Amino acid sequence: xxxxxxxxxxxxxxxxxxxxxxxxxxxxxxxxxxxxxxxxxxxxxxxxxxxxxxxxxxxxxxxxxxxxxxxxxxxxxxxxxxxxxxxxxxxxxxxxxxxxxxxxxxxxxxxxxxxxxxxxxxxxxxxxxxxxxxxxxxxxxxxxxxxxxxxxxxxxxxxxxxxxxxxxxxxxxxxxxxxxxxxxxxxxxxxxxxxxxxxxxxxxxxxxxxxxxxxxxxxxxxxxxxxxxxxxxxxxxxxxxxxxxxxxxxxxxxxxxxxxxxxxxxxxxx
Amino acid sequence: xxxxxxxxxxxxxxxxxxxxxxxxxxxxxxxxxxxxx
Numbered sequence: 690x691x692x693x694x695x696x697x698x699x700x701x702x703x704x705x706x707x708x709x710x711x712x713x714x715x716x717x718x719x720x721x722x723x724x725x726x727x728x729x730x731x732x733x734x735x736x737x738x739x740x741x742x743x744x745x746x747x748x749x750x751x752x753x754x755x756x757x758x759x760x761x762x763x764x765x766x767x768x769x770x771x772x773x774x775x776x777x778x779x780x781x782x783x784x785x786x787x788x789x790x791x792x793x794x795x796x797x798x799x800x801x802x803x804x805x806x807x808x809x810x811x812x813x814x815x816x817x818x819x820x821x822x823x824x825x826x827x828x829x830x831x832x833x834x835x836x837x838x839x840x841x842x843x844x845x846x847x848x849x850x851x852x853x854x855x856x857x858x859x860x861x862x863x864x865x866x867x868x869x870x871x872x873x874x875x876x877x878x879x880x881x882x883x884x885x886x887x888x889x890x891x892x893x894x895x896x897x898x899x900x901x902x903x904x905x906x907x908x909x910x911x912x913x914x915x916x917x918x919x920x921x922x923x924x925x926x927x928x929x930x931x932x933x934x935x936x937x938x939x940x941x942x943x944x945x946x947x948x949x950x951x952x953x954x955x956x957x958x959x
Numbered sequence: 960x961x962x963x964x965x966x967x968x969x970x971x972x973x974x975x976x977x978x979x980x981x982x983x984x985x986x987x988x989x990x991x992x993x994x995x996x
Contacts (some may be wrong), residue, residue, distance in 0.1 A: 693979050694979070697968070697971065697975065697976070697979075698969060699964075699971075700967055703964075705968045729996060737970055770982075802984070828994075853977075890966065891965035891966060893963060893964045893967050894966075895962060895963075895964050896964050896966075896967060896971070896976065899971075899973055899976045899980065900976060900979065900980035901980065902977060902980060903963065903976060903977035903978060903979060903980020903981045904980040904981065906977065906980075906981055907980060907981020908981075910981065922996050
């Protein structure tokens, strides 16, 4: 979403700040629905949230610093090419495998809550009743921190990192994962929005409102489309989209800018 | 229909951005589908 805003000429810092506001709006209803179904592990969510707040604080300061030295746009582009490239390729491989297995008539492999990983055995052990886990608080804090940091710098909700990390690294039951990650995302992105607005002054309320209205309208179609398509097909489509956006940003990084003199203010202006 | 954005300091076409807002619904759908496997 942030890259799409940047493609349309919105300055990168404004795109990131405003996108945080849009994520809060689009995540609230989902978080409330999950809360009502009792799918939120509050204790796990609080640890993730503490990490997220810390990551967000660091991230917003980093954005401020990068804007001062005039390298924010470049940094965001490189960050997006890296992340979208990795995620796009992984998703493409995973969904292609799932589609192939479904065609061959094999049932998808069921992931069992296996042995404890070394990350669970770190100090500061806590009992997470809702997730039925007794693990160290350090890994969820670290995951929350990475998500908060990326949210502040790139304007992403972080569900795409948090969901797989919680499933494979923390072994949280899948029904708890979505609710707990949404719980964290709502509060961390709300905090990030306030920080961006006060520290960097980069939240455009008019743009945020337009995007929120679009989100409400789009959600109606999205749910219908989501029910018609199979999950693995949806992931395959999304992987293609992610890679296209990645290529588009990479193209912008390596081609000659239309206004060459824009460089002179950075290089020659010192 | 163009609208002026105060912070971004530029006019934008409202309908383009309404459409983009709609595109963001994919992210919760994606999270849900990831959790399903």
